[in-house]
Amino acid sequence: MPRVVPYRRPDPESQPASLYPPYRATAARAPRRPLIVLPHTLSEVTGPVYGDEDISDTDRDLTRQHAGEPLGERIIVRGRVLDDGCRPVPHTLIEIWQANAAGRYSHKKDTHPAPLDPNFTGAGRTLTDADGNYEFVTIKPGAYPWENHDKSWRPAHIHFSLFGNAFATRLITQMYFPGDPLLAFDPIFQAIPQERARQRLVSKFDLESTKSDWALGFRFDLVLRGPEAVPFEG
């Protein structure tokens, strides 16, 4: 029999419920029946594996993907991917996507009347190094309006997508910026019940990675579920 080491389950208060009425789109899209707890099998503790050959140099620098430089405030976003046992998650794929400095996505469904930037697509990816570290160079995204409630504007954010080592560790989340007054009014951010967990989505200004005359640094660490400490005979 295979030895299957299951992954720990997160504190439910740290995760959004599917249905959160202030976020209107959840009404028609949230399941109403309780989830069925799935004991982890080989199908859940495995997942796609990526290698360096899948990534090119400009994938992690979103300011160098076109002929010219994009407009906006250049930033470095750096951090570490750890599991909830504080072990680094090495060589794992991180993908990001975001709006440009004016708050416009380079996507046909985005009709916000803010300018597109021909030098900015807003999509990047990288692999963590052996110690779980990653770094992106990009532009600080702008806030943008959305159809949810009167005067609804999304706080500036960068979407983060991580695979970790298994189907069980798949995570898509959003990184926010410190001190953003829109966070208090954002139903997507507020859907997370626990204040402490919400604050984990807010990056920190990072003087260490800030570069003189070039870019501001922000630090954003991510924690994925870790394997249960003691393997059991599956």
Place this chain on the structure above:
Amino acid sequence: MAGREAKGERVRLICRVLDGEGIPVSDAMIEIWQADSQGKFNHPADPGSECADRACRGFGRLATNEDGTCVFDTVKPGRVPGNGSTLQAPHLSISVFARGILKRLATRIYFAGDPANDEDPILALVPSERRPTLMVRADPHNPGNWKFDVCLSGKDETVFFDV
């Protein structure tokens, strides 16, 4: 998901996502993770990964179109060991993402009519009246085509798992 050289029975999975009002969800993304035709994963946690079919990557990701549909070409996975002495029926692990879905929705696709379904330890956890929501069905008019609807809520709500 599986190259032309991948071994096994070719299947075309036609997946459609519907919201609680039965309206197709045209902004969803579906990801699939599966074993090869022998039930092996290309992943170090699988003790059988050494002999996994390299032509079967096992991962696929697609956005749904205006009809809420996307089409994966792959091979039918083999049976993967379950916990204890069980053997799982052929299945694919599915993640659904979309606007309005705050946390990924995870489900599984099983093959309707496969006799192994009766022995599957995970299906056994699902009330029998809801098991049909996890079944992909052969299209009688197009051999090799299989259809699966993900119903996010409503009368035919798909079973979703807490993974």
